[in-house]
Amino acid sequence: MNVSEVFDGLSCISLSTLSLALRRPSELRIYISHCLRKYDELVGNGLPCRAPVTPAQNLTITIPAYHAGGGMSFNELVILARVTKILKPKNIFEVGSYSGLTTAVFELNSDPDARIVTLDLPPGAETSQTPIASDKELVASRHLALVPQALGLCRYTQLLCDSMDFDPLPYLDCVDLGLIDGAHDVAHVQNDTLKMAKMMSDRGIVFWHDYGGKGKFKPLASYLENLAKRCLLYRIPGTSLAWAPAQELKSSILETRS
Numbered sequence: 392m393n394v395s396e397v398f399d400g401l402s403c404i405s406l407s408t409l410s411l412a413l414r415r416p417s418e419l420r421i422y423i424s425h426c427l428r429k430y431d432e433l434v435g436n437g438l439p440c441r442a443p444v445t446p447a448q449n450l451t452i453t454i455p456a457y458h459a460g461g462g463m464s465f466n467e468l469v470i471l472a473r474v475t476k477i478l479k480p481k482n483i484f485e486v487g488s489y490s491g492l493t494t495a496v497f498e499l500n501s502d503p504d505a506r507i508v509t510l511d512l513p514p515g516a517e518t519s520q521t522p523i524a525s526d527k528e529l530v531a532s533r534h535l536a537l538v539p540q541a542l543g544l545c546r547y548t549q550l551l552c553d554s555m556d557f558d559p560l561p562y563l564d565c566v567d568l569g570l571i572d573g574a575h576d577v578a579h580v581q582n583d584t585l586k587m588a589k590m591m592s593d594r595g596i597v598f599w600h601d602y603g604g605k606g607k608f609k610p611l612a613s614y615l616e617n618l619a620k621r622c623l624l625y626r627i628p629g630t631s632l633a634w635a636p637a638q639e640l641k642s643s644i645l646e647t648r649s
């Protein structure tokens with residue numbers, strides 16, 4: 392635990408925090424992280440809150456009932472499903488497949504001619520260069536295609552490549568819905584964001600997972616909040632999803648680098 396994590400923990404000390412520390416110490420980190428994220432949302436720290444789409448009253452979505460892990464909550468899956476239904480993306484690109492739960496949500500809610508591409512590390516990449524312990528655990532416990540196979544879904548392409556080595560050239564300017572949920576350290580998130588920006592179409596929307604966390608996830612939040620000084624970026628209340636309309640993201644990121 393580093394100094395900033397200790398301060399974050401101290402900032403939400405209450406009788407219930409102390410009681411949980413005694414009764415269920417292993418759950419303390421999750422509880423504190425949840426409280427701090429909610430606090431930031433309520434007082435307006437960090438990215439502004441905004442929903443990416445407003446569903447019509449008669450809209451229906453499809454979500455796999457079985458949750459295969461990977462960190463995305465059902466609430467977050469509902470948001471991704473709604474966006475897929477409403478945006479009607481022709482091309483969807485995801486960094487971080489894990490067991491294919493989000494891939495399945497994209498397939499179940501997109502039009503039959505939509506192209507879905509999901510990227511994960513090749514087999515045997517368990518020693519990948521990520522400094523975050525929970526990322527290493529996810530790499531080791533992933534079971535690629537578990538969910539799509541169980542549901543009989545096959546309308547997607549699985550790429551096996553480290554996102555650091557991935558070449559976005561074949562996908563330039565054509566992705567309408569992007570999800571960045573691979574390794575969560577800043578070097579990877581920055582790399583994945585730059586490549587996603589290159590691949591996005593002007594009408595697209597990009598999502599990042601795990602925004603708003605503390606400790607090891609704080610640099611990810613700081614990276615996105617810095618990016619928000621140059622283009623529109625939002626958080627979705629009650630979730631750890633952040634999102635941006637692609638057009639401005641593309642111009643701000645790609646112009647800065649040229």
Ligand SMILES: C[S@@+](CC[C@H](N)C(=O)[O-])C[C@H]1O[C@@H](n2cnc3c(N)ncnc32)[C@H](O)[C@@H]1O
Nearest residue numbers: 461463487489492493511512530553554573574
């Ligand atoms: C949080 S999980 C993705 C969960 C998935 N989006 C879902 O909710 O169903 C992160 C995934 O990113 C993959 N990953 C980690 N580092 C990566 C890298 N450098 N390149 C590509 N994938 C990576 C891991 O193997 C893991 O499967």
